Amino acid sequence: MGKSFRLGQYQIEPVERAVYLDDGEKQNLQPKFVDVLLYLVAEYPRIVSRQELIDKVWQGNEYVGEKALTNAIWHLRQSLSHTDSSEVIETIRKTGYRLVVVPEPLFREDAVPASSSRLQSFNSTKFRWLALVTLVIAMAILWFSLSASQPNPRQISPVTTDPGLELFPAPSPDGRFLVYKWVAPDGQVDLFRRDLEQPQLKATRLTYDSASEGHSVWSVDGRFLYFSRKDRDVERCDIVRMDMHSFEETNITHCPLVGGYHYIDISPDNTTLAYYSDDEEAELSGIYLLDISKENATPQRFSCATDCGYKERDMAFSPDGHFLATTRRVNQFNENIYLYDLRSKQVRQLTSGEEDIVGLSWHPEGSKLTYGVQRADTRSGYILDINSNRTQSLDIEGMSYPHFARNKPWIFFQHRSEEYQIAAIPLNTPVNNSPFPVLNSGYNHNYPDYSHRNKKIAYLSNESGHYEVWIADADGNNRNQLTHLGRSVRYPKWSHDGKRIAFLAPDDDEAGDNIYIVDVATKRIQTVPSPFKGHNRPMWSADDARILTTVFTQDHADIYAFSLEAEGVQRLTFNNGRYGVMTDQNTLIYSTYRNGLWQLNLSTGELQQLLDEQQFRVRYTWTLENDAVYYIEEESDHQRLLRYDLNAKAHETLLKTPRSTFETDSALRLDRDQQRILFTKTEFPQSDIKLLIDPSL
Structure with missing residues (x-):
């Protein structure tokens, strides 16, 4: 169907791939979104199953169609929900979708988009028809002349x-x-x-x-x-x-x-x-x-x-x-x-x-x-x-x-x-459970971090066109954007008191990157002083007085500590440290680049390897809570969520999942309030x- 039609207050122009409101506002749609809408219109008022839409619009390619259809429906609802809360597309649970508004075909004189309605303001009906005929003839001549010289569309x-x-x-x-x-x-x-x-x-x-x-x-x-x-x-x-x-x-x-x-x-x-x-x-x-x-x-x-x-x-x-x-x-x-x-x-x-x-x-x-x-x-x-x-x-x-x-x-x-979404896996059930969504929408959300103090999730979302820092309640509601830098940021990390979030972002001249801190209450941002140009994921000291992060130099990459009260830099690791957790003022447990998991006493310098490189091959997708390390093990055909008890020195497999369920460059966090693991979920792309x-x- 290439003809114009109306859905309530919306005028749909399939050729333009656009939706017009009565006030002339125009919103463009992607081709597949239009194809989904046109199919629902053609089948009105019948309920159309998801599989039928995938078969017709994506030629049965379920690997693409499953996610793409969900995305298309979400975007169509956004485009068709400007003035009131009534739905145009209804979801029929476990069945499919149907239109709930009668599609009304438009005749030629009605098919002019709302933004061009001034062309119909002539007082004389006779003159209006004459102008319309003249316009149609002129457009036809122009179209034929252009089509004769224009190549076929791409x-x-x-x-x-x-x-x-x-x-x-x-x-x-x-x-x-x-x-x-x-x-x-x-x-x-x-x-x-x-x-x-x-x-x-x-x-x-x-x-x-x-x-x-x-x-x-x-x-x-x-x-x-x-x-x-x-x-x-x-x-x-x-x-x-x-x-x-x-x-x-x-x-x-x-x-x-x-x-x-x-x-x-x-x-x-x-x-x-x-x-x-x-x-x-x-x-x-x-x-x-x-x-x-x-x-x-x-x-x-x-x-x-x-x-x-x-x-x-x-x-x-x-x-x-x-x-x-x-x-x-x-x-x-x-x-x-x-x-x-x-x-x-x-x-x-x-x-x-x-x-x-x-x-x-x-x-x-x-x-x-x-x-x-x-x-x-x-x-x-x-x-x-x-x-x-x-x-x-x-x-x-x-x-x-x-x-x-x-x-x-x-x-x-x-x-x-x-597509990246924030998901969770419950830990207090006798049977392994599948991940369930916490933050799921048409945008990407990743790098979750949980604050036990205020029971909120910090994460990244690309809703603005860039990855910015957002926070939400533990259930994913009451979302709030904290940064508006207009450039993508990385790795949000809560302070222990729940008042600030550290993150990484490019510096103003794009020659390097900096560690930044945003105050949650005021949204004010400060830069952590550093003489270096290359940093990685920020971590907080046990007293929130210092930021720890990997520093990349020409000679090495290791974990450094930066004081927030006065300019001061201290190198903490000397064996390719990458990411860590301070369990108290003197103890740092950290991962390395292909060298296992280590414990460092900052007072004495005593160093102990907790897991070797064969047992612990991850750098970032791990977390430490209550003397237990939770981490992801990547195999050729699956992933496993493991728990390692530091006291008993014993491993336990918590979950075995299909390959690429866990985004292994993202974060893994324990929400001990609800006894669940928060992580970035992906599908095998x-x-x-x-x-x-x-x-x-």
Whole structure:
């Protein structure tokens, strides 16, 4: 249905994908939201099941449709609830949804949006009809003239629809084949190749191992595929060349075991491989160049190696080979794109104010870049003209890692959305229970922290477009936004007296980050003085007089203490400390980077290992209460919530859950008032590869 209609006081324009109010206010809708609404309208007054909507709107893809339908219904209700509290869409428990307002089709003279109602203010009926006929004729002439010269509208087509994660699309130069990384729901990781000219055929599996393959790139002639392979079982990472005719593999150089993304690209003359790596002499990882036209060539570091203040991660050669676009990451809040002129050695910054760049690729004609960004866990794609620095949104929600085919202006991209909600697991039941939601909406909520003093939850929400600090009652009600910084923050942590919350945020010049404290009563924010540029999750001392946090320097990363009353800094750990809890004024229990759990007596300096690296492999998803450590253990196909009694020195499994239930980079907190564990809940994400063909590109 493309015709206009009304739902009570709302006028729906499907072609515009918009809702109009009688006062002229307009609200745009996403295409899938419109599809859901149109289907409910077409089936009015019948109750439509969730499964039927998933089948019709998402072609039966339950992995995407389940969450996307809930999100669509929520947004439709928000758009259709401006003036009163009456519902337009009713939820029928355990059944589905139905419209409760009669849809009324609009005739041509009624279908003018409310914002254009002044066109109908003519006093003379005859003149009104004459003007309308003239307008219709003029619009028809204009439409036919434009349609004769305009190309067909853009098309977005699914390429992969398997359950799990299809990641990092790498099209062959002619656009016929697509290689991608697939992470199956059971955790298996391999590379696959799909023949786009024969879509009825199943994808060909390229790798058969227990290692983890990463980004890949085709040689310019389409003969070879280059990719990274990281195998933690043998502590080895290699850049591999695969012959795409015989599938024979050759290891050509090494890559770092640390890090989750191993970016790679090849020069247009087919002689230079650029890839993400590190070496002993460099302070940070960066981009290396390898001459693959010569045997036994030595990789050359391209990126700055010492005293840089940033690290470069992703890269893309321009089609003429004169430029290399790279991403520079200053810290977890700041990453932008830079352009290197490989002839003049000059560097130019192309983007600013971005938090996370998720993929970049050159248009075949060489004057434009496409790239993805992630802002507060929302992904989107852009086109950047490198001559004018003008940026245009591709208007595709969930878009990341866009990649042009080398010889065709087609963009293959990764379509992925991530949802985080605050959930809880009860501990005082004889039978294991499933997590239940505490804070759940159409926005992302994560990093919960619980105050026993005032019985409130501090957490992050991206409702404002950035992650800001919010608080709510223990049941999730009475939500209140505390910070309005206009930039994403991290890691809220209550003081013991429940009056203040510490958190991490970028500094004003985006050159580093700071520890901040917000007063809950007044919402006033203060900065914790620090001589360092890089920090991590804040912790409070037992008396709330100091803030503890990991500090990142060029030489080490360890836990420091910062006084709030007077400027004073003290290094507390010397074995890669990451996160801790002070049980009293002299005792710090803390996790390390791949070195287990430790207890430190701050008075005597006595150090004791409580759990070794085989028993305790987490850095952040743990908490300590009443001489017991609660933490998450990550296995290949599941997660376990464990309790370790420090006195009895005994483990107890509290819950076994599907993989990716617990967000392992987030927080784990015990609410002893209600005897439950608060955590950030995720679903095993769904990511599909799609193809964008846009004549305007």
